[in-house]
Amino acid sequence: MRSLFSVTLLLLLALTLTTEASKRKNHKGGKHDKSRPTSECSAAETQYGKCVPEQGDCGDGLREATCKDRTDKIHCKIPCNWKKDISDCKYKFGPWGSCDAVTNTKNRSGTLKRALFNAECQTTVKVSKPCSPKAKKTRGEKKTN
Template sequence: MRSLLSVTLLLLLAVTLAAEASRKAKNHKGGKHDKTRPASDCPPADTQYGKCVPEHGDCGDGLRDATCKDHTDKIHCKIPCNWKKDISDCKYKFGPWGSCDAASNTKSRSGTLKRALFNADCQATVKVSKPCSPKVKKAKGDKKSN
């Protein structure tokens, strides 16, 4: 009787593990490594990457050409849908936002290049701006007035 119970528990465990593995395989979307590297055996240093072209509109998921030797692959890429659109293949370290310019109602900050992705041609420093927030932040000690 004990051996029958042990065999039953072992089979139940095996079925549960198989179902879990199957569920994980269905939900796997591929890691970052799968999306950014071409399928060829070329090293990244020898690969030339084209600009990311969005599938719809001017931002979001898209494709870029990855050419090595005489072989070209299409690889997935993404263009952010915000002010970083022009510098998406370049990584910068930004300082704090400056004060609001009342004339243009914008604030700006500058960044220095940390690294270039996909052999991108990046500027050493960039300056970005965005509209000022309409809300005025209160100091921590201020209380609400009714």
């Protein structure tokens, strides 16, 4: 009885190892494979559409990549924060300005560094976010209890 249990356990282990090995063998490419179109076109020849989220207004989504007469859907991601309107454009931003008491927001501007996916980008943008409710302490201040 003990030898039958040992043989069964050994066969189960061998089956598990071969299944894992076949999964690894069938996996192709690296981390960017799912976002590349499968066509033979170069990035310069490909026209990319806007990233459309699968649910809500941010998160994982799909974008169309068109080259010659072929259109593919590729995976993309829209950040869930204030950058979602400019997600295909990369900007260099300056520091945040002071808080405007009337609108309770602070602003900053950025200049275009590069456009991703041949996106049409503005050369400069201005973004705003709500002011934080607490004033930040400087490094020299200590907590008082």
